[in-house]
Amino acid sequence: MASPNPADLIPSAGNIPLPGPEWLFHALLVFTFILHIIPMNFVLGGGVTTLYAEIMGSRRNDDRFRRLARGLAQITPYATAAAITTGIAPLLFVQVLYGQYFYTSSVLIGSFWISVIALLIVGYYGLYRNSFRVKHGKSLSMWTAWGSSIIFIVIGFIYSNNMTLMLTPEKWRDLYAAGGHTLNLSEPSLYPRYLHFLVGSIAVSGALVVAYGLFAWKKDDGYGRWLVRAGAFQFIAVTGAQFIVGFTFLFALREEWRMIFLGGSVYATGLLLAGLTFAVVSMALFLIAALRDRPATPAIAGMIALALTITFMAMMRDALRRHALEPFVTSFNVVPQTVVMTAFFVLFVAALAIIGWMVAIVLRAGKSTGKASD
Amino acid sequence: MNYPFWEVPYLGGGMLIGLIATLHVFVSHFAVGGGLFLALMERRSYRNNDTELLSYVKKHTNFFLLLTVVFGAVSGVGIWFSIGLVHPEATSLLIRTFVWAWAIEWVFFAVEIAALLVYYSTWDKLAPKTHNLVGWIYFVSSFMSLIVINGILTFMLTPGKWLETGSFFDAFFNPTYLPSLIMRTSITLALAGVYAMFTGSFEREAFKVRIIPHASIWLMSAVPLLLVGLWWYFQMIPPLSQHIVKGGAPIVQMFAALSVFFSAIVFPFAYFLAYRYPRYFSPALGVLFLIMALGATAVTEWVREAVRKPYVIYGVMYSNAIYKNDLARFQQNGFLNEAKWTTVREFDPNDRAQLLAAGEQMFRGQCGHCHTTDGFNGVKPLVYGWGEPFLYEQIGRLNELRRFMPPFVGNDEERRALAAWLYELNGEIPPLSDAKGARDGVAESR
Numbered sequence: 001m002a003s004p005n006p007a008d009l010i011p012s013a014g015n016i017p018l019p020g021p022e023w024l025f026h027a028l029l030v031f032t033f034i035l036h037i038i039p040m041n042f043v044l045g046g047g048v049t050t051l052y053a054e055i056m057g058s059r060r061n062d063d064r065f066r067r068l069a070r071g072l073a074q075i076t077p078y079a080t081a082a083a084i085t086t087g088i089a090p091l092l093f094v095q096v097l098y099g100q101y102f103y104t105s106s107v108l109i110g111s112f113w114i115s116v117i118a119l120l121i122v123g124y125y126g127l128y129r130n131s132f133r134v135k136h137g138k139s140l141s142m143w144t145a146w147g148s149s150i151i152f153i154v155i156g157f158i159y160s161n162n163m164t165l166m167l168t169p170e171k172w173r174d175l176y177a178a179g180g181h182t183l184n185l186s187e188p189s190l191y192p193r194y195l196h197f198l199v200g201s202i203a204v205s206g207a208l209v210v211a212y213g214l215f216a217w218k219k220d221d222g223y224g225r226w227l228v229r230a231g232a233f234q235f236i237a238v239t240g241a242q243f244i245v246g247f248t249f250l251f252a253l254r255e256e257w258r259m260i261f262l263g264g265s266v267y268a269t270g271l272l273l274a275g276l277t278f279a280v281v282s283m284a285l286f287l288i289a290a291l292r293d294r295p296a297t298p299a300i301a302g303m304i305a306l307a308l309t310i311t312f313m314a315m316m317r318d319a320l321r322r323h324a325l326e327p328f329v330t331s332f333n334v335v336p337q338t339v340v341m342t343a344f345f346v347l348f349v350a351a352l353a354i355i356g357w358m359v360a361i362v363l364r365a366g367k368s369t370g371k372a373s374d
Numbered sequence: 375m376n377y378p379f380w381e382v383p384y385l386g387g388g389m390l391i392g393l394i395a396t397l398h399v400f401v402s403h404f405a406v407g408g409g410l411f412l413a414l415m416e417r418r419s420y421r422n423n424d425t426e427l428l429s430y431v432k433k434h435t436n437f438f439l440l441l442t443v444v445f446g447a448v449s450g451v452g453i454w455f456s457i458g459l460v461h462p463e464a465t466s467l468l469i470r471t472f473v474w475a476w477a478i479e480w481v482f483f484a485v486e487i488a489a490l491l492v493y494y495s496t497w498d499k500l501a502p503k504t505h506n507l508v509g510w511i512y513f514v515s516s517f518m519s520l521i522v523i524n525g526i527l528t529f530m531l532t533p534g535k536w537l538e539t540g541s542f543f544d545a546f547f548n549p550t551y552l553p554s555l556i557m558r559t560s561i562t563l564a565l566a567g568v569y570a571m572f573t574g575s576f577e578r579e580a581f582k583v584r585i586i587p588h589a590s591i592w593l594m595s596a597v598p599l600l601l602v603g604l605w606w607y608f609q610m611i612p613p614l615s616q617h618i619v620k621g622g623a624p625i626v627q628m629f630a631a632l633s634v635f636f637s638a639i640v641f642p643f644a645y646f647l648a649y650r651y652p653r654y655f656s657p658a659l660g661v662l663f664l665i666m667a668l669g670a671t672a673v674t675e676w677v678r679e680a681v682r683k684p685y686v687i688y689g690v691m692y693s694n695a696i697y698k699n700d701l702a703r704f705q706q707n708g709f710l711n712e713a714k715w716t717t718v719r720e721f722d723p724n725d726r727a728q729l730l731a732a733g734e735q736m737f738r739g740q741c742g743h744c745h746t747t748d749g750f751n752g753v754k755p756l757v758y759g760w761g762e763p764f765l766y767e768q769i770g771r772l773n774e775l776r777r778f779m780p781p782f783v784g785n786d787e788e789r790r791a792l793a794a795w796l797y798e799l800n801g802e803i804p805p806l807s808d809a810k811g812a813r814d815g816v817a818e819s820r
Contacts, residue, residue, distance in 0.1 A: 019473055081443055084447055092469070103465065121449075351481045
């Protein structure tokens with residue numbers, strides 16, 4: 001644009017006050033993002049694992065793999081519903097706090113950004129197609145399974161693009177000249193960041209397979225044991241690889257961003273250490289689960305450790321964003337809408353109770369009728 | 375140009391939003407009314423021990439789930455994506471004002487989705503009473519999310535007392551809140567009927583003659599409610615909006631008439647084709663009703679958007695993202711001077727290339743939200759044959775020329791730049807485009 005300073009391009013956020021305390025929106029943003037990333041990992045990694053299991057099933061002529069593929073094919077549509085539903089909230093809160101960056105980067109990759117919607121509809125229907133095929137005793141459609149997986153992988157890439165682009169106003173000028181029909185491909189940290197997320201999804205799906213195994217155990221302990229092992233080893237191996245990818249990502253970050261995690265900020269460094277620690281703990285716990293005859297306790301403990309790792313990683317992501325935008329951020333004028341805000345929290349708790357009740361009756365019904373979930 | 379401009383070739387951003395929104399409304403309103411239909415029909419089938427009805431309700435649930443959970447939910451996110459891209463400035467204002475309302479809507483939405491997934495996957499697994507209760511939870515939460523979103527949608531046309539107070543409740547319970555809620559509620563009922571007629575049309579004849587008339591009653595009983603809502607809504611919208619509908623913009627008038635026409639004609643159609651002679655109600659007729667309902671939704675949504683012009687948020691922000699309060703400042707300091715996202719700021723008006731480049735930026739910033747160059751509402755054909763001085767004149771009174779256009783803002787040089795750029799779109803054209811007419815003209819002058 002006409003002037004060279006990137007800060008000049010950052011839109012003014014208007015003069016409508018922030019309707020609640022800033023820290024609260026931050027907390028909600030991080031919290032709901034964690035709620036979102038877990039089912040989203042199930043969708044992406046679960047889709048890839050479905051494919052892998054189906055392929056292994058026919059290669060080795062091993063029915064356990066095929067059963068796993070069919071089971072996952074029935075779970076992923078539900079995971080997608082959860083990922084979309086929980087994804088709406090962070091999308092809302094990021095706009096409240098960072099609208100001027102987020103809208104701008106979205107516009108700059110506009111045609112890709114809007115294509116997410118069409119892709120999501122197609123990929124989601126693909127998952128349902130396979131789920132219905134399984135229900136009616138047919139085999140999975142490999143075409144559809146590949147199609148959906150690739151679509152979700154592409155959607156993730158577009159998201160990574162937008163999330164990195166919103167942090168780098170200095171890139172905006174050149175992209176604008178391209179008119180909204182290009183991605184932020186010149187960002188060096190984009191690729192390891194995206195890979196970090198892909199690998200994480202596959203690891204987390206390993207934990208999903210373990211959970212599935214714990215459920216299957218009651219009906220068929222041989223199959224359940226196999227699932228727990230397969231899932232645990234998937235988790236351990238992929239998380240091991242994730243250490244390499246993660247550090248590559250860290251070192252692909254520009255120095256002034258990286259340094260906050262390497263001593264520059266006690267908070268950010270603490271998050272990294274905590275995240276790494278819990279990752280190692282979860283690997284150990286999953287290993288114990290894989291080796292034991294009664295794996296439930298170590299497996300569940302491993303999942304809790306994994307959830308903590310994800311929490312710390314999400315907080316790191318937030319810390320990075322805050323740090324990157326710190327030079328540009330202006331302070332908010334806050335005028336809380338106390339009544340509506342309170343209504344939200346009350347309804348949120350009520351909703352959790354209702355959803356919890358519904359999940360409980362489903363689980364109870366599953367137990368009493370003994371109907372197999374695959 | 376506080377934000378970069380996203381160009382949607384041929385269609386224009388507004389049209390893109392309209393397309394996504396129409397499809398979304400068509401499914402999401404069904405998601406509400408259809409929920410009531412499911413819960414009521416399930417209850418009735420238990421009470422009367424009606425296994426035939428129950429098996430239809432189960433089939434209808436599958437269809438309902440696939441349509442609403444996938445298409446309905448994702449297209450709703452699509453509206454968000456598209457308004458953020460096309461109207462970032464307005465979206466930002468809405469988000470800041472209504473974030474808690476949206477958060478509440480999200481809570482209802484989450485319950486809605488969870489309830490529907492449970493409902494769909496636990497037929498035969500839960501006790502009938504419990505299963506039916508889940509259906510009611512679904513319906514109530516989906517209706518609550520409509521109640522919430524309605525406040526945000528209506529705010530854009532009638533911000534009411536919020537303009538002075540800035541208070542959330544004034545913004546939310548604005549003058550068109552109630553009439554719009556009546557309209558939307560009636561649409562949910564009508565669509566529940568239309569979709570049930572569609573799925574019912576695939577049933578065996580013995581059951582068809584029961585379900586089709588029943589579904590058509592849902593549709594027919596919604597029509598009077600819709601007309602009352604429409605009439606009341608019309609009383610509450612701003613005078614300029616009323617003027618636009620009454621003929622200030624012929625195409626809007628035509629569409630508004632179509633909207634009423636579609637809604638009214640559906641009544642006799644439903645009565646004769648479905649209520650009286652359900653036996654002959656084929657899937658093709660089911661599709662015909664769906665198309666009529668989609669047509670009615672499309673024109674109604676289109677009119678609803680059109681009457682808000684020249685504003686995106688009435689009385690506050692024009693459709694081109696310019697705050698009404700900023701007009702005077704832009705007029706004085708120049709529009710490009712104040713713009714963040716422009717490739718041209720200062721230019722030499724005597725250098726034609728610079729002038730045109732500035733003109734293009736002016737078009738992007740002030741006209742591109744409503745006009746494309748060549749495609750939908752393309753400006754090129756609109757200014758065909760206009761000379762540069764005439765263009766310069768007209769640009770100064772766009773808001774009088776067509777009252778639903780915002781006024782041009784900028785200094786005199788910028789006005790010249792825009793006129794030059796618009797002129798060059800068509801370039802020099804023969805004095806009379808028709809070759810024969812031109813020859814006749816020449817013959818006469820001899």
